[in-house]
Amino acid sequence: MIRKTDLSIVWTTLALSLLGIMMIYSTAGSAVMIKQITWLIFSILCAVLFSRISPRIWLNLSPIIYILAVVLIFVILIKSDVYPRRWIRFGDFSMQPSEFAKFATVLMLANYLSTRKKLQNFSDMLVPIAITGLPALLVFLEPDLGAAQIFLPILLVMSYWAGMPGLKILILFSPIVSAIASFSIYAWVVYMAILMIFLFMRKQLTDLIYGFASNSLVGLIMPLVWNSLKAYQQRRIIAFFSPWLDPQGMSWQIIQSKIAIGSGGLIGKGFLSGTQKKLEFLPERHTDFIFSCLGEEFGLIGIVIVVALYVFLIYRLLSLAKETRNRFASIFVCGVMIWIAYQTFINIGVTMGLLPVTGVPLPFISSGGSALLACFMGIGVCLSISKTKMAY
Numbered sequence: 001m002i003r004k005t006d007l008s009i010v011w012t013t014l015a016l017s018l019l020g021i022m023m024i025y026s027t028a029g030s031a032v033m034i035k036q037i038t039w040l041i042f043s044i045l046c047a048v049l050f051s052r053i054s055p056r057i058w059l060n061l062s063p064i065i066y067i068l069a070v071v072l073i074f075v076i077l078i079k080s081d082v083y084p085r086r087w088i089r090f091g092d093f094s095m096q097p098s099e100f101a102k103f104a105t106v107l108m109l110a111n112y113l114s115t116r117k118k119l120q121n122f123s124d125m126l127v128p129i130a131i132t133g134l135p136a137l138l139v140f141l142e143p144d145l146g147a148a149q150i151f152l153p154i155l156l157v158m159s160y161w162a163g164m165p166g167l168k169i170l171i172l173f174s175p176i177v178s179a180i181a182s183f184s185i186y187a188w189v190v191y192m193a194i195l196m197i198f199l200f201m202r203k204q205l206t207d208l209i210y211g212f213a214s215n216s217l218v219g220l221i222m223p224l225v226w227n228s229l230k231a232y233q234q235r236r237i238i239a240f241f242s243p244w245l246d247p248q249g250m251s252w253q254i255i256q257s258k259i260a261i262g263s264g265g266l267i268g269k270g271f272l273s274g275t276q277k278k279l280e281f282l283p284e285r286h287t288d289f290i291f292s293c294l295g296e297e298f299g300l301i302g303i304v305i306v307v308a309l310y311v312f313l314i315y316r317l318l319s320l321a322k323e324t325r326n327r328f329a330s331i332f333v334c335g336v337m338i339w340i341a342y343q344t345f346i347n348i349g350v351t352m353g354l355l356p357v358t359g360v361p362l363p364f365i366s367s368g369g370s371a372l373l374a375c376f377m378g379i380g381v382c383l384s385i386s387k388t389k390m391a392y
Helices: 007-028 029-052 054-077 096-114 122-138 151-162 166-172 173-181 185-202 203-226 231-242 250-264 291-325 327-351 369-386
Strands: 086-088 093-095
Touching: 007 029, 007 096, 007 250, 007 291, 007 369, 029 369, 054 096, 054 122, 054 327, 054 369, 093 369, 096 122, 096 151, 096 327, 096 369, 122 151, 122 166, 151 166, 151 327, 173 185, 173 203, 185 203, 250 291, 250 327, 291 327, 327 369
Parallel strands: none
Antiparallel strands: 086 093
């Protein structure tokens, strides 16, 4: 049954993108704005093209797209002589393959999960973990921790949407909590005791063995992992917990971001009138910290409007995932939804000082052609799904 394209998704993404153009002009000038407009036009054309391709074709193409994305990142790692190894450059043109790897991974993961009628055991998650873990590892090695971390929530939410019990997922990924708790031996011991009591009461031997072995191993090797991090990555984490220890160094971004948002007040200082931006106190103001400048210029009202637009977009994608009868299409839309939602949450959380600083762009708003194009590619396929109730 053919339906009309979900125009609410169209208008919301366009509104966010046009707001991004405004803020890029305010924070970086006309040259960067024109470049972003060029990317936006190309991204919209791609979304229109993608919306006209049947989801069945995307299902068949997903392995090819996934392999191409992984190979592209791998080639950059071994061929690039520029550090960090994140971009393919052709003169003034540059492209960041890690952004397209998100789209490719969502496609491939939806393909695999849609063929699994029952997800119950840890063994059922081995292939999904491999599908997601390979590009995540390659992106981490670039190194790009900000982009690499986004693959985990994509895996978790898409697996849950496909039918994996939430409690199984929590047990499977409980070593993440063990890793965090391991920074304090007392916290880690308390966490392990609570976890073992919980798993023992479940009376499932496989859960108990896996939980004890994986959490113990991760907790013990975390000191080695911490020492393997780059110095700037360690400083970012330390700066998050104690920003005033190094106000002129790694904490500078967090402090200036908070000042910018707080100084906007209720209605802001006005478009093009942000002092933190104008005096160049705030680094990365047209990319990772563009939300801070938005808060400074448009105040609390502007922040509420932007957050409302994101919430509405996420709601419409979630509704589409629930309404779609085809399993592949539903899981794919869920993947795009969590991709955009998590990236938005991380970016805003960082700019408000609620999360450690990671280089994650704000979807549709931050300057960056690759991130913009990748998001529109995902939206284009969602629009294709919205036009047809997939009953095949």
